[in-house]
Amino acid sequence: MLDQLQSFAESLPAAVQWLGIILLGAIPFVESYLGSVIGIVAGLSPWVAIPAAIVGNVISMLAFVFTAHGVRQAATKGREAPALSPRRQRLKERFDRYGVAGVSLLGQLVLPSQITSAAIVGFGASRNAVILWQTISIILWGVLFGVLAMLGVNIIGRA
Template sequence: MGFLDLLWAYILVFVFAAVPFFEAYGVIALAIFAGLPAIPVVLIALIGNILTVLLLILFVNKIKEWRKKRKGDEVDKEPSKRARRAQSLWKKYGLPGLAFIGPLLVGSHLTAFMSISFGGTKKSTSVWMMASIIVWGLVFGVLTYFGIDFLGYGDRGFFNDMISND
């Protein structure tokens, strides 16, 4: 893989990790499966995911205003199944529980938005969400890396091996 190919791959890792619902932990697993080195992938994906979650938290009031203008009276309607699940987690486990369980169920961006909506401060939500994203990213990175290594795909890249004619 040439330098530009590697650079392009890392840019894609960053962008996909930054996009809501493409969580860092999922992007990390896919990139490692694809044969990219684990440590740079984990770092780049974590930075992409954390950056957009922090931006969402920083601008949450503007986002709420924009959403209210866009949806009008629909904002006050019955909450979605995801929102009800997140609120249940909030009531049962508080901010730390929602921050750690939410990204696996509804995504880190929606979890951060709901944490603020349910009463979490921007500072505490930022700290707990960053911790959660880092922990899950590391867990999935380590499990994926050692899982691939165990299967013998560590040096070749899982997807490359699947499509090669060897």
């Protein structure tokens, strides 16, 4: 799958490859971390690939957060929240233990930021706090993987 995504990015004209990386960054499980890697491996400058992947991931996350917030408000208006599935219960336990910041920063090890952010908002966390911490997390993960990809490309290029 990563080969296909990289081929997609490379097939675009050089002037709009950054748009392709924004689109890739918006895909759950690709996000800022793999989007930045794909962009760098496809030949984009890290100064373009990393921010493009981050922008795509943030835009996608915002769509999930605002949708989840609206659904939660409509679903809980005047009634009690329904029982959680076992999987959502585990996520809620982590949320209760680590808070919005911890789940946002570490949640990407388990689930995409889009799903994690929607779940956190669904648990009743502040929409603005989720947006802030998810954005910080997306930036950190995108930069980390982008730098690692850049170093890897430089090492392979020298070999």
